[in-house]
Every structure is written in C-alpha cells, then in structure tokens.
Amino acid sequence: MRFIDRDEVAQRLTYEVCIPAVREAMIAFSAGETRQLLRSIIPMADGRMFGVMPGALGERAMFGAKLISVFPENFAKGVQSHQGVIVLFDAESGAPVCVLHAGEVTAIRTAAASAAATDVLARPDASRLALLGYGEQARTHLRAISRVRRLQAVTVWGRDPGRAETFAREMAAETGLAVAAAPDAPAAVAEADIICTLTAAREPILMGAWVAPGTHLNLVGSSYAGPVEVDSELVVRARFIADSREGVLAQGAEFLSAKAAGLISDAHLVGEIGQVFSGALTGRQSRDQVTVYKSLGHVVQDLAAARLLYDAA
Structure with missing residues (x-):
C-alpha cells in the first residue's frame, strides 16, 4: 500500500494540476457520474468535529473515504486544524491501495475549488x-x-x-x-x-x-x-x-x-x-x-x- 505524506502532497499537488482536477470532478458530480453519501459530522467538545466523507469517482472508478478531525485551537499552536487520512481503494479488486495526508489535501483542494469557482464567477x-x-x-x-x-x-x-x-x-x-x-x-x-x-x-x-x-x-x-x-x-x-x-x-x-x-x-x-x-x-x-x-x-x-x-x- 502506498503512503503519501504531507510533504509529498505539498510538493506535488500544485494549483496548476489541482484546479483543473477539482473542476472536472465537480462537472462529473453535477452530471450524476460520481457516487457519494452526504457527509456525517460528529460534534465534539470545544467546537471540535469528526467527519466521515465516503464516495466513488464513478460506478467503475476508484473509491474511498476521508476521515477528518477539525480542532480549531490547533492554529494557535502552529498545527493544522484539519487532521486525518484519505483512503483510496482500487476499482477492480476493491483493495485499499493508498493512504494520503488529508489535512494537506484539504488545504490545497479547498482553495483550488474556490479558485476554479472564482475563474467562472x-x-x-x-x-x-x-x-x-x-x-x-x-x-x-x-x-x-x-x-x-x-x-x-x-x-x-x-x-x-x-x-x-x-x-x-x-x-x-x-x-x-x-x-x-x-x-x-x-x-x-x-x-x-x-x-x-x-x-x-x-x-x-x-x-x-x-x-x-x-x-x-x-x-x-x-x-x-x-x-x-x-x-x-x-x-x-x-x-x-x-x-x-x-x-x-x-x-x-x-x-x-x-x-x-x-x-x-x-x-x-x-x-x-x-x-x-x-x-x-x-x-x-x-x-x-x-x-x-x-x-x-x-x-x-x-x-x-x-x-x-x-x-x-
């Protein structure tokens, strides 16, 4: 199983590649080509949260889930507020094939999605x-x-x-x-x-x-x-x-x-x-x-x- 840590995400998930990737993903989502459930959020003490976000990029495409915690007070400590993992599963075998640092992916893809929206609006x-x-x-x-x-x-x-x-x-x-x-x-x-x-x-x-x-x-x-x-x-x-x-x-x-x-x-x-x-x-x-x-x-x-x-x- 491949593990992609925060440093590798930050180095390779550039805005030049992420902006078009999220743009195409949202086109597929709105066209009904992807599969997903509404995310579940568990509230915790002091404004903290734990979220589970499952989905698939298509009926016969890779699928997986993001497991993410949000601890707002982390910012004052110089630590990411979003902590967690994204797990990818192979579309053919159903086996988990990759685990990625969710905090860094979230930081980049959220901004990339806003940039794509800004570009058209x-x-x-x-x-x-x-x-x-x-x-x-x-x-x-x-x-x-x-x-x-x-x-x-x-x-x-x-x-x-x-x-x-x-x-x-x-x-x-x-x-x-x-x-x-x-x-x-x-x-x-x-x-x-x-x-x-x-x-x-x-x-x-x-x-x-x-x-x-x-x-x-x-x-x-x-x-x-x-x-x-x-x-x-x-x-x-x-x-x-x-x-x-x-x-x-x-x-x-x-x-x-x-x-x-x-x-x-x-x-x-x-x-x-x-x-x-x-x-x-x-x-x-x-x-x-x-x-x-x-x-x-x-x-x-x-x-x-x-x-x-x-x-x-």
Whole structure:
C-alpha cells in the first residue's frame, strides 16, 4: 500500500494540476457520474468535529473515504486544524491501495475549488482580493486565486491585528503582491471585487451592505449547519451557487439561516458549480451582479486530488 505524506502532497499537488482536477470532478458530480453519501459530522467538545466523507469517482472508478478531525485551537499552536487520512481503494479488486495526508489535501483542494469557482464567477477584470481570516486557508486561497486572476492588491482582516499584520508581511514576501492588513472587516472589503470568508466565526463577520455591486464571494469557513460568516442580506442579494445542492440544503449555514427567516426559498439556490463549469448553467449574468460560491467541501474533490497523486506515483 502506498503512503503519501504531507510533504509529498505539498510538493506535488500544485494549483496548476489541482484546479483543473477539482473542476472536472465537480462537472462529473453535477452530471450524476460520481457516487457519494452526504457527509456525517460528529460534534465534539470545544467546537471540535469528526467527519466521515465516503464516495466513488464513478460506478467503475476508484473509491474511498476521508476521515477528518477539525480542532480549531490547533492554529494557535502552529498545527493544522484539519487532521486525518484519505483512503483510496482500487476499482477492480476493491483493495485499499493508498493512504494520503488529508489535512494537506484539504488545504490545497479547498482553495483550488474556490479558485476554479472564482475563474467562472468573478468579473474578468477582478483584481482586488479581500481575505477575512488569516489562517491556513487564507494562505492557500491567496496562492490559488492568484493563479486565475491578475491581483493588484490584497487586504486581510482578522480579530487579532498582530496576526493579520504578520500574515500580510509574510504573504507579500512570498507572492510579491501588495498585501495589507485592514483595521476592520468593512475596510478590508471596501474596494474588493473578490472576497473569501475563511473564519471560524459563529455570527456574521461580513454584512451585505458592505459588499459592492459586481463582487464575487467564496464562503468557505462554515462547513456545517449553525455557524454563519455572512448576514442574510448578502445571501438574498447574491446569485447563490453551491458546490453541492444537497449539501447546502442540509448543511449550508448561511443559506439555511436566510431560509429560516423567511427571506428565501430553496429556489434561491440556482444550481451547482459543476453545472457552471460544464456550461449547463449561467454563472454571472451581469457586471453588477453579486455572486456567491458556497463551499462546504466535497469528497469527490478529495478523491480527484488523491487519485491524481496516486496515479502520478
């Protein structure tokens, strides 16, 4: 059995290969070609979670599962918040053939999926990125989105100004981009035309009134029903597109909050990002439209990335 550790994932799962891989995986998912169950999440103490995500890339394709824990406090210790493994099984024999470091795959493929969504939903000339959050996903999202748009400026905001300043300094040095820490969330998004919410917030940290017409947003931080990163006004304003319709209707906190308030119905979720990728659904309809990609994370993204690494090995 092959084992692919964190260092090997980080070295070989580049955005140049991962972005098209997750794009094709989501096209197959929305076309009904993949097989999967809605993920199971076990809540634990202190905001910790354990999740099980099984799936198959097709009826006669590789299959497997991601077993993942989420320990938010790890970030302060310099340790990945997502810990776990992805196990791949051979399509012909049914035997397990590969175990991969799930934390690193998750970090890269989540950002790659947001970048692919940004590429089809953001305005072609979008060039100012705002990151709400300064953790691992903020770093990977900056790296990934810089592959699909020519960024002129990046702002970052988080509850700890010192950490935001450190993030800005380090990522400016890494990318050569103009990265600056903002004093608050409204200032961070004031001139942005791409916004990524990447926090562990339980209550909205971004209000619809702060978002300019024509902005594209990737809502990433909340991965289960409960915590919300943006207010219902923003959900109502936006053309709302999911990674998985079933997933968002069951676990998409921001959408469910607006629905519970009676502001929207299920019809407000216009479709899945895989449909946009394939051309079956129009993404952005006008220059001034606000678009949202709600990312819960999907096992077919993990399996596509894992198969790519396994096949190359």
